[in-house]
Amino acid sequence: MLRLPTFRYLQPRSLREALAMKADAGPDGMFVAGGTDLYPNMKRRHQEPRVVISLMGIEELRRLDGWNVGTCVTLSALSSLPTFQRSQSAVAGAAQLVSTPLLRNMGTLGGNLCLDTRCNYYNQSYEWRKSIDFCMKKDGAICWVAPSSPRCWAVSSSDVAPVMVAIGAEYRLVGPQGERLVPAGRFYHNDGINYLTKQPDEILVDVRLPAPNGWDAVYHKLRRRGSFDFPVLGVAAWIQWNGKKVGEARIVLGGVASYPQEVAAAGAALEGAPLSDEAIAAAADAAYQPSKPMDNTDFDLSWRKQMTRVYVKRALEELRARH
């Protein structure tokens, strides 16, 4: 059996209690929601908290209140909410594309947005990692993907995060210093090790989705199998329509960097004009240029880069077709 290391498990009933438990545990404490990311990681000794604090018993985190979604709502619940399917369907659609029905019954929105970054040299058992003398992200000194690099290039692999950045959602965080509201785009760092701007003792409480107001968004995911697999490329596209013309647009790529990467030039290529084939091709090309996947996930690197163009085009064509 691949066993968890030993730890103490705490089940707070309120945010206050959870924050106090984390303050007591210090850096040895970690929050857990569905556990579908943290527990596999603990089995491989990526994370080794001595105290694990479950957020699932906190009523406030399970709330669904208009466009505010509590972070302990499961991905299954998120993908089958009728109100979502009409208006903010890209959020529900991305949640539905995560892994398998069984994992979606367990995994939560918050865990998905805080998902650890991934890499072929990292998501391996302790023994496997030891045999290559580990790497910079955990227990080692060098990066096997880019050995001369001072940083880690592990990949942002959340399906829902690129959508949140694209639609301009806001995250509400509560920590020892109080509460703050962070735009999704400022929640992530392009760094495989320090991939969140969140402090370890802050809890992600809920996500505020923008009200439906003439905008539309879609998410397209590339993976090897139609189930189970993490994205090797995700494309979230958002458009604020202005009649037949594109008012504003955002294109955000998942699976190609250590954060959900917005390509501002791709959005700019669309603004102020109808969504013509030429405009779509220009945006797809603008997204292709800075898309620089590293050789640390499934599939051939250059093919993944090429697919950026194809997936951006498909996403925009879908938005055009349903406008």
Add this chain to the structure above:
Amino acid sequence: MSNESKVKIALSVNGEPAEVAFAPHKTLLEVLREDLGLTGTKHGCELGECGTCTVLLDGTAVLSCLVLGVACEGRAVRTVEGMAQNGQLHPLQETFADLGAAQCGYCTPAFLLVAEALLAANPHPTRDEIKHALAGNLCRCTGYIKIYEAVELAAARMRGEVAQPTRESLYGR
């Protein structure tokens, strides 16, 4: 691990109240197999990647390799051992056996439970709905078609229809 203090929880296992003591970092999978002696639930990858450890927790299909035992206090767990009643196999078990939907059988307990949860929510699933519901369970033997056919046949029988397997699902074309 031996001298580590244990936790004790009360839960319902296959409809019966149970109390069990175990090391607090154990998964539900480990507690079921090692502390409750219920080895019908199989262990595969233990990382959420195969589905063979599936059980129903308060009626929802979850991966027991990623659920902590201590998180199950007061909850209802259903494993494959609970499916047969009074020596009678569950209709899904009957059709899985009759149609060759189980070969080596390692994935079977999980498929049965996921199918049971599906049919409880949707007694009349289409082939596509069955495929989607079972998309978190790997089988390396059957090629899945026989599993879909077995779920369809059991669904029909559970709706009270007098359904027989098609000739080709028993003997091929």
